[in-house]
Amino acid sequence: MSKDICTEYLEGLVRDAHALAAEDPELWGKPADYIPELAHIDPAQLAISVALADGRVLSAGDYKTGFSIQSISKVFTLSIALGRIGDSLWNRVAREPSGNPFDSILKLEQEKGKPRNPFINAGAIVTTDALLSGHAPKEALSEIIQFVRAAAEDDDIHINARVAQSEKTTGYRNLALAHYLRSYDNLVNEPDYTLGVYYHQCAIEMTTVQLAKAGRYLASLPDAPKLIAPAKVRSLNALMMTCGQYDGSGEFAFRVGLPSKSGVGGGLLIIAPRRGSIAIWSPGLNEKGNSKMGTYIAERMSRELDWGVF
Amino acid sequence: MSKDICTEYLEGLVRDAHALAAEDPELWGKPADYIPELAHIDPAQLAISVALADGRVLSAGDYKTGFSIQSISKVFTLSIALGRIGDSLWNRVAREPSGNPFDSILKLEQEKGKPRNPFINAGAIVTTDALLSGHAPKEALSEIIQFVRAAAEDDDIHINARVAQSEKTTGYRNLALAHYLRSYDNLVNEPDYTLGVYYHQCAIEMTTVQLAKAGRYLASLPDAPKLIAPAKVRSLNALMMTCGQYDGSGEFAFRVGLPSKSGVGGGLLIIAPRRGSIAIWSPGLNEKGNSKMGTYIAERMSRELDWGVF
Amino acid sequence: MSKDICTEYLEGLVRDAHALAAEDPELWGKPADYIPELAHIDPAQLAISVALADGRVLSAGDYKTGFSIQSISKVFTLSIALGRIGDSLWNRVAREPSGNPFDSILKLEQEKGKPRNPFINAGAIVTTDALLSGHAPKEALSEIIQFVRAAAEDDDIHINARVAQSEKTTGYRNLALAHYLRSYDNLVNEPDYTLGVYYHQCAIEMTTVQLAKAGRYLASLPDAPKLIAPAKVRSLNALMMTCGQYDGSGEFAFRVGLPSKSGVGGGLLIIAPRRGSIAIWSPGLNEKGNSKMGTYIAERMSRELDWGVF
Amino acid sequence: MSKDICTEYLEGLVRDAHALAAEDPELWGKPADYIPELAHIDPAQLAISVALADGRVLSAGDYKTGFSIQSISKVFTLSIALGRIGDSLWNRVAREPSGNPFDSILKLEQEKGKPRNPFINAGAIVTTDALLSGHAPKEALSEIIQFVRAAAEDDDIHINARVAQSEKTTGYRNLALAHYLRSYDNLVNEPDYTLGVYYHQCAIEMTTVQLAKAGRYLASLPDAPKLIAPAKVRSLNALMMTCGQYDGSGEFAFRVGLPSKSGVGGGLLIIAPRRGSIAIWSPGLNEKGNSKMGTYIAERMSRELDWGVF
Structure with a gap:
């Protein structure tokens, strides 16, 4: 039988995580070291927030600490781009898993400059580039941050x-x-412009509370701001x-x-359609570059709450 | 607003498909030519069957014609293997999209003989090989066909x-x-044995009625036979x-x-969890090797019935 | 029996080439179109010059027309780099054929930023970067052009x-x-600096006479200026x-x-050790990006003169 | 000044090798372990033989010990194939370095079943297959062994x-x-037939004396049997x-x-055109799969004798 979600449940998850990692500190993973500002973060941190269909937002752990959302921002910029540009974006980015690390350039050569999907770096850069068109970098950035604020209210x-x-x-x-x-004519703006916006969108800082609320529109929760069409x-x-x-x-x-x-x-945004928007943060990563403790918590929550879509 | 499903709805889909393809015969796609027995099939065929949560099975089009289920069989052998061998199967096969065609050998070299997933050919061969272990090919084949018959009742x-x-x-x-x-010690039996079973499982013939019924356990429909655990x-x-x-x-x-x-x-098995098990057949393929008209119908049904999981 | 080389022989080659291409203009190939300044050159040009061990320089065809030596410059910068930096260059570049097109980035990812050899673009950029170290771009360029002038006298x-x-x-x-x-720490200078020098070295213009003379040190001809050690x-x-x-x-x-x-x-520098330094120019390329008519002439000369090293 | 070749020189090389390896046994490398029969060979063995233009054959070290020539046989089968089939062989095999390990299958997928060259395994299998056509495996093998015996007299x-x-x-x-x-129609005979011949040709055993003599036709030595045309x-x-x-x-x-x-x-056949045919054997390999001590000796001989073609 599936558990009910409540603050105590989330607090139990955080407590269990710390207890487990006290036995085996490797469970915290290792923060990314290629961005100097992120490399020095204490990995023994964990925050969980869940925005629910009934409007409540439950939280536990380090949910008052802001963290760098990094690639999670790609969902927001893609949402804006699809709203503004529409399906023509798909002429420039495909929609298939890449089968390679996030920063790989291999497939890009084989597929002649069309990134496999908008969530690997190459595809996210194209999405940001599309968003930027006709705008100054400042305007584009402002649009992104306004979108995120609106989503999170x-x-x-x-x-x-x-x-x-x-x-x-x-x-x-x-x-x-x-x-x-x-070189494949799939970047319209100067690399410095596009990457400037890209780096700034990745550097948005949020708490898990803010991120869980920002994800409500993706979970189609009743109180979510209407930001993009249901089909999208x-x-x-x-x-x-x-x-x-x-x-x-x-x-x-x-x-x-x-x-x-x-x-x-180390952030994770997880969408349980019509049920909840889950934000988890724990800065240590696993070998695929995703939050190690966060993934463990996500798996346990999905199983215990019986929230999987299948 | 989403449509209700009924026989007339399915008959309308079939009628529309024929009407569209009358204008543009390319919409039927082209049957696979690398298996001689399949190359000569008339592409202008379409069958749809849906097994519903209330026990009904609706059908339209060429639903009385049997077709070769080919790779759809991989779902059934994987189900048996997971039930019998359990998670140790995952030591031999990974669970990631491959980013390459179904018969590619590229990733297999890069990843030292561990196929990316059980649905590309290499992964399905390993699954069948695991299933075969300790059995004669005939027994393994018999187990597969019994499983499919049981699933379809x-x-x-x-x-x-x-x-x-x-x-x-x-x-x-x-x-x-x-x-x-x-060569990577990831095949236990003689290639001829394992492939013998593999080719025979692929050569199972079913109608869409039978396939839709066989998929009920994957859709967790109330009247589905209990074949494997819900988590699986x-x-x-x-x-x-x-x-x-x-x-x-x-x-x-x-x-x-x-x-x-x-x-x-040209077959498609589509699972709408707790709602229905959909089988579509149209033998012409698109450039990815999947049923061309079938994919079009699937997209339209998902949208019109609002059955997507997201 | 092998032919003797003389001006008449070279003139015959040029005449034959024009006669052949009069029948089949495709034999001239197609000039590179990715460098706008080179795209508009008339492909129906051919120049041959040979510097011989006895000091003579024979020429035929359009040998008074200067052309862009492009990647042939990589031999000269590599010569300078080996003389100045020595074998430590090989920590940054390997010495194996790449098995891929000249501008491929594939192997660079697989081999973690160490280019396969100094003649593909990535390897030549590293060589130029090594040459540049501690110098202003202008000085490095000046060193390259002085080297080429000295080689050609x-x-x-x-x-x-x-x-x-x-x-x-x-x-x-x-x-x-x-x-x-x-990103793999295999570029020391700013990309704009290194590429600035790289583009300028590629834009050196020479006639086949000058290029054949410049190649004498590679053919170990008696009258060649001593520029680098025989082992190199x-x-x-x-x-x-x-x-x-x-x-x-x-x-x-x-x-x-x-x-x-x-x-x-469209230039080719061909070295017949101790016999001659051959420069051929014909601007149209074959599908590998090498001079089409030039390759044909080179093959014929090697066969007829019996100059092959094997 | 370059040294003269004589038995004492070769004996000195063998002596130096043993002395060096007494200090650092890793210099012997490690015998191939994937062919069980070869895995147990004592790596501390070294043989050198040189067939000279004047008809002498000089030797030192373990030159009386037979060893498995393995891939060196590919030169002999290619020689026969070119003689018998001629240039049409090149429709089935290319002539480019592969940029990958000897048994890689990567390029074969990318290049649609045409191996990069006749010396990687895929290319050698095609060559043997071409040789086999119309013959029983026994006849083909007999032709190969007769060719090698004739070459070595x-x-x-x-x-x-x-x-x-x-x-x-x-x-x-x-x-x-x-x-x-x-699967790309680039194998005519049953895999078992072609591979049967292939494995047997690889299992030819020779001493360095025999191998050096067999290589004379490749070095165009005066006393070499005339086996294939000079251009080939x-x-x-x-x-x-x-x-x-x-x-x-x-x-x-x-x-x-x-x-x-x-x-x-662990064998090496090295050709110094018109000067000598060198056979070296030392069974331990380097990380590329080539004889480790053999490569060191080859480098030293080429430098000291000044036999390089350039």
Whole structure:
């Protein structure tokens, strides 16, 4: 029989996680080291928030601590791009799992500059580039941050400029992707412009409370702001299911059974359609680059709450 | 507003399909040509059957014609293997989309003989091999056919020996995969044994009525025979969502929003959890090797019935 | 019996080429179209020059027309780099044929930022980067042009600034390679600096007379200026044999049997050790990106003169 | 100044090798372990033989011990195939370095069943298959062994049946290649037939004396039996230069400057055109699968004798 969700349940999950990791500290994983600003974070942190269909938002653990949402931002920019540009975006990005790490350039050569999906770096750069068209970088960024604030119904969401700068100075791989895309005419703006917006969107800081609330429109919760059309919400969920966790997407779908998006900052946004929007944060990563403890918690929650879509 | 499902609705879909294809015969696609026995089938055929939660089975079109289920059989052998062997199967096969065509050997070299998932050929061969262990090929085949008959509650399901023979004589790519797997110690039985069972399971012939009924256990319908544990049913659906249509899985998930498995014979098994088990057959294929008209019908049904899981 | 080389022989080759191509204009190939300044060149041009061991330089055809040496410059920068930096260069670049097109990024990902050899673009960029270290771009360029002039004993060799600019504005693929190398710490200087020098070295213009003379040190001809040690000359020839024609190197070695380096401007430098230094120019390319008529002439000369090293 | 070759020189090389390896036994490398019969050989063995233009054959070390020539046999079968079938063989095999390990199947998928060159396993299997056409396996094998005996002018050359059997029972990778080739219609005979001949040709046992003599026709030595046309000898040497050492061919050309062919049994055949045919044997391999001590000796000999072709 499935459990009911309540604050005590979430607090129990956090308590269990700390107890388990006290025995085996490796369960916390290791924070990403390629973005200097993120490398020094204490991995022994865990926050869980759930926005429910009845309007409640339950939380436990370090839910007051802001973290860098990183690639989770790709869901928001894709939502804006689909709303503004519509299906013509799919002329520039495909919708298939990549079968390779998030920053791989292999498939891009084989498939002549059309990224496999909007959630690997190459595809997210194209999406941001599409969003940027005809706008100054500042306007585009402002549109993104306004979208996230509207989704979360919370204006206290900001970009961490130090993190954005930190990515910029070490983002050679992304510059390579951007120039490579350009060589196939799949980048409209100057790489520096597009990547500038891209790094800033990744550097948005949110708490799990804010992220869970921001995900309500994807879960089609009754009190969610109406941001994009229902058909597009469904498609976005499908993409999150097949491509949301890079080359660990199949495994996550197998274990958790819910659409999701991970970020290298250790955040996870998990959508239980019509039931809840779940945000988990724990900064240590597993070998696929996704939150290690977060994935464990997500799997346990899906099983115990019986929230899987299948 | 979503439509109600009834026989007239399905008959309308079939009628519309024929009308559309009368204008543009290319909509029927092209039957697979690499299995001689399948190459000569008239592409202008379409059958739809739906097994519903209330026990009804609705059908339209060529639903009395048997067709070769081909790769759809992989769902059934995986179900048996998970029931019998359990999670140790996953030591031999991974659970990630492959990002390559169904018969590709590329990833197998890069990932040292561990196929990406049980639905590409290499992974299905390993699954059949695992199933075979300790049994004679005849027993294993008998177990598979009994499982399918039990799932469909219909004993009139048989293997087309000519089709099995047809695959055998031209299955050089599969022999290459089998020997390659063996070179990594990931094939236990003689390639001829394992492939013999594999070709025969692929050559099972069913009507859409039988296939829709056989899929009920995957849709967790009330009247479905209890064949495997509910947790395994959910995992199977997740795999069908991320990997069920080869390198077209992401696109199918995006458009249809339901787990499915395709076969090169033009069959599609689509699972709407707790709502229905849908079988569609139309023998012409699209460029990804999946039924062309079948995919169009699946997309339309999912949208019009509002049956997507997201 | 092998023919003797003389001006009449070369003139005969040019005459035959024009006669053949009069019948079949496709034999001229197609000039590279990705560098705008080179795209508009008349393909029906052919120049041959040979510097001989006895000091003579024989020529025929359009040998007074300067052309862009492009990738042939990679032999000269590699010569300078080996002289100045020595074998430590090989920590940054390997010495194996790539098995891929000249601008491929595939192997670079698989081999973690170490280019396969110094003649594909990635490897040449690393070589130029190594050359640049501690120098201003202008100094490095000046060193390259001085080296080429010294090798040719001709000060009338210059860089075509329009061509350099033309490559710069469209060189997105090279920018991608440079940033990608940097992400593996295999680029020391700013990509713009290194590529600035790289584009200018590629834009050196020479006649076949100048190029044949410049190649004398590689052929160990008696009157060649002593520019690098004999052991390094031998190694350079080996690299030219195995990697000098991108993914057509094996075929060229098979047909011609001599070390060579091709450029996308249609130039070919072919070394017959101790016999002669051959420069051929014809701007139309074959499908591997090497001079089409030039390759045909090279094969015929090697066979008729019996100059192959084997 | 280059040294003169004589028995004392070769004996000095052998002595130095043993002295060096007494200090550092890792210099002997590690015998191939994938062919059981070869895995148990003592690696501390070294034999050198050189057949000279003046008819002498000099030897030192373990030159009386027979060893398995393995892939060196590919040069002999290619010689026969070119003589018998001629250039039409090149419709089935290309002539480019592969950029991948000897048993890789990657390129074969990308290049639709046409192996990169006749010296990687896939290409050698095609060559043997071409040789076999219209013959019984026994006749083809007999032709191969007669060719080798004629080349060496020595009838005491035999196939080690135990080694052939040993390869057969573990040769799953080769079976995979054979079936894969067949799926592209690039294998005419039954895989078992072609591979049977292939394994037996690889299991030919020779001493370095016999191998050096057998290589004389490739070095165009005056007293060599006339086995194939001079133009084909030159082409074969070119192929040995660009592809003779698998993915270590570029490095070997760079260091040694001579065409060669290696075998996994630790043998090396090195051709110094018009000067000598060198056979070296030392059974331990380096990380590319070529004789470790043999490569070191080859490099030293080429440098000290000044025999490089460049």
